[in-house]
Amino acid sequence: MIRGSRLLGSPVLWVGLLFAALLLRMDVLRPVLQRAFPGVEPVIYNRDSFPALFLSQFGLVAVASLAASLVGVTLAVFVTRPAGRDFRAMVNALATVGQAFPPAAVLAIAVPMVGFGAWPTMIALFLYSLLPITENAVAGLEGVPQGVREAAEGMGLSAWQRLLDVDLPLAGPVILAGVRVSVTIAIGTATIGSTVGALTLGTPIFDGLVANKLPFVLEGAVLVALFAILTDLLFAGLERWLRRSAG
Amino acid sequence: MIEIERVTKSYGDRRVVDSLSLTVGPGELCVLLGSSGCGKSTTLKMINRLIPTDSGLIRVGGEDVTLVPAEALRRRIGYAIQSIGLFPHWTVEDNIATVPRLLKWREARVRDRVGELLELFRLDPPSYRSKYPHQLSGGEQQRVGVARALAADPELLLMDEPFAAVDPITRDALQAELAHIHRATEKTIVFVTHDIEEALRLATVIAIMDRGRILQLGTPLDILEHPVNDFVRDFVGHQGLGLKLLSVRRIADRLRRGETAVGEPLALDASLGEALSAMTVRHTDRLPVSDAEGRKIGVIALGDLVR
Numbered sequence: 231m232i233r234g235s236r237l238l239g240s241p242v243l244w245v246g247l248l249f250a251a252l253l254l255r256m257d258v259l260r261p262v263l264q265r266a267f268p269g270v271e272p273v274i275y276n277r278d279s280f281p282a283l284f285l286s287q288f289g290l291v292a293v294a295s296l297a298a299s300l301v302g303v304t305l306a307v308f309v310t311r312p313a314g315r316d317f318r319a320m321v322n323a324l325a326t327v328g329q330a331f332p333p334a335a336v337l338a339i340a341v342p343m344v345g346f347g348a349w350p351t352m353i354a355l356f357l358y359s360l361l362p363i364t365e366n367a368v369a370g371l372e373g374v375p376q377g378v379r380e381a382a383e384g385m386g387l388s389a390w391q392r393l394l395d396v397d398l399p400l401a402g403p404v405i406l407a408g409v410r411v412s413v414t415i416a417i418g419t420a421t422i423g424s425t426v427g428a429l430t431l432g433t434p435i436f437d438g439l440v441a442n443k444l445p446f447v448l449e450g451a452v453l454v455a456l457f458a459i460l461t462d463l464l465f466a467g468l469e470r471w472l473r474r475s476a477g
Numbered sequence: 478m479i480e481i482e483r484v485t486k487s488y489g490d491r492r493v494v495d496s497l498s499l500t501v502g503p504g505e506l507c508v509l510l511g512s513s514g515c516g517k518s519t520t521l522k523m524i525n526r527l528i529p530t531d532s533g534l535i536r537v538g539g540e541d542v543t544l545v546p547a548e549a550l551r552r553r554i555g556y557a558i559q560s561i562g563l564f565p566h567w568t569v570e571d572n573i574a575t576v577p578r579l580l581k582w583r584e585a586r587v588r589d590r591v592g593e594l595l596e597l598f599r600l601d602p603p604s605y606r607s608k609y610p611h612q613l614s615g616g617e618q619q620r621v622g623v624a625r626a627l628a629a630d631p632e633l634l635l636m637d638e639p640f641a642a643v644d645p646i647t648r649d650a651l652q653a654e655l656a657h658i659h660r661a662t663e664k665t666i667v668f669v670t671h672d673i674e675e676a677l678r679l680a681t682v683i684a685i686m687d688r689g690r691i692l693q694l695g696t697p698l699d700i701l702e703h704p705v706n707d708f709v710r711d712f713v714g715h716q717g718l719g720l721k722l723l724s725v726r727r728i729a730d731r732l733r734r735g736e737t738a739v740g741e742p743l744a745l746d747a748s749l750g751e752a753l754s755a756m757t758v759r760h761t762d763r764l765p766v767s768d769a770e771g772r773k774i775g776v777i778a779l780g781d782l783v784r
Contacts, residue, residue: 380558
C-alpha cells in the first residue's frame with residue numbers, strides 16, 4: 231500500500247505517462263490545435279512519426295553521453311592517479327575548449343568533414359558533454375577522504391581494487407550528478423542537429439519555423455521538454471539510490 | 478620483530494628521517510614519541526612501504542621489506558590511523574573483513590573472525606555487524622578501525638596516532654583496551670604519538686624522536702628517571718614528574734607479601750599511581766592487593782610509593 235501510494239505520488243510516473251501519451255497519440259489534440267490555429271493544415275506534424283523521432287534522438291544522446299562518460303571518467307581517473315597528475319591542467323583545458331565551442335559552430339565545422347546526418351550532432355554532443363562529466367568525476371574522485379584512501383592502501387588493496395572498490399563507489403554520486411547535467415543539456419542541444427539532417431524531436435521545430443507552422447514548433451518543443459524533464463527525474467532517482475547505498 | 482638499519486628519507490633538502498636505526502623485538506609495544514615533524518609518522522609508513530626509503534634497510538620478521546610485493550607485505554601488517562578511514566559504503570562486517578577477504582579466507586571463517594573481534598572490542602556482534610560507519614560514535618569507529626587492523630591476525634601492528642582525535646574519556650577506554658589486547662595477543666606493535674601520557678601508559682619501550690633521529694630509546698621508567706639530555710627532560714616534562722613515575726611503576730615491585738589489610742583489593746599489575754589514587758579516595762594508607770585469580774596476596778602502603 232505504502233509503495234503503491236508512493237508510486238502514485240511520484241512525478242516520474244505522471245511525467246512519464248504524459249510524455250508517452252503525447253508521443254503515441256498526439257492526434258487526439260487535433261481538434262484543440264485546429265481551433266487554436268485555424269487555417270494551418272496539417273495541424274499535426276506528419277512527415278515522421280513522433281516515436282521514431284524520439285528513438286532517433288534518444289539513440290544520439292545515449293551514444294554521445296555514453297561515449298563522453300566513458301572518456302570523461304577515464305580521463306578523470308587518469309589525472310587523479312599519481313602517474314597522470316601532471317596532465318590534470320591539460321585535460322581540464324581541453325575539456326573547457328570543448329565546452330566553449332558552441333554546438334552550432336561544431337556542427338558547421340563537422341558537416342564538411344563527416345557529411346550530413348547523425349555524425350556531426352554526435353560529435354557536437356560528445357564535446358559539449360565532456361567538460362561537465364570530466365570535472366565532476368575529478369571532483370568526486372578527489373573528494374574521497376584522504377584517510378579512506380590511506381587506509382585502503384595501507385591494508386594492501388591493489389591499485390585496481392582501490393579504484394573499483396573504494397574510489398569509484400564513493401565518487402559515484404558526484405560522477406552521476408555530472409552525467410545527469412550533461413545528458414539533460416544534451417537532450418535540448420540535440421534538437422539543433424535537425425538542421426544538419428539528424429532526426430530528432432527538433433525536426434518538427436525547424437520544419438515548423440521554416441514553413442511558418444507554429445503547431446509543429448509547439449509539438450516538438452513540448453515533447454523535447456518532457457523528454458528532458460523525465461530524464462532528469464530518472465537520474466535524480468538513480469542518484470538518490472546511489473547515495474543511499476554509498477552510506 | 479622489526480629491524481630498521483640506518484634508514485634515511487629526505488623531501489628536497491629536508492631530512493625527515495636521518496640515518497635512523499631501531500630494533501623492535503617480538504611482543505614489544507614500541508612508541509615513537511615526538512612533536513609533529515620529528516619524522517615519527519614517516520618512519521612508521523616506511524615499515525609498510527607507504528613511503529619509500531631513500532637508503533637503509535628495513536626487515537620485518539627477518540625479511541627485507543623491499544623484496545616482498547608491497548600489497549602482500551601490507552596484508553601481513555595491521556594498520557590503524559588517526560582518521561580511521563573506514564569505508565563509508567561498507568558495513569562494519571565488510572570493513573573488518575577487508576584483509577581476510579583479500580587473503581581469500583573462506584566466508585565462514587571470515588564471519589567467525591569478525592564476531593570474535595567485535596566481542597573483543599565489546600561491540601555486540603548481532604547489532605553491529607550490519608551497521609554502517611556513520612551510525613557509530615567516534616570511539617566505536619576507532620574500535621572498528623583497530624579491529625580491522627587486527628582482522629587477519631597480522632604479525633605486526635602499526636598505529637599512527639590512532640586515539641588522537643577522540644575525546645579524553647573514550648581515549649582512556651581505548652588505551653585500556655589496547656593495553657589489554659597487547660597483553661592478550663602479544664603482538665608486536667609500533668605506535669606513533671605526541672602524547673607523553675599515552676606513551677608512558679602503553680609502551681614497553683619508548684623511542685623519543687627529534688629531527689629524524691632517535692634521541693633516547695628505553696623503557697618508560699628509564700626515560701623518566703634517566704633522560705639523556707635536556708631535550709628529553711623538557712619533553713617528558715618536569716611538572717608532575719613524580720606522578721608520571723608513579724604511573725609507570727607497578728604495585729608488584731613494592732608489594733608487602735603476606736600482610737593483610739581491609740577493603741577492596743587492588744590488582745597486582747596496577748600502577749602505583751592507581752594505588753595512590755585509591756588511598757586518597759578511601760582515606761587510608763594501606764590497601765590489600767590481589768593476584769590475577771583474585772586472591773589477596775599482600776599489601777601496599779603509602780610509604781612504599783616513595784621508597
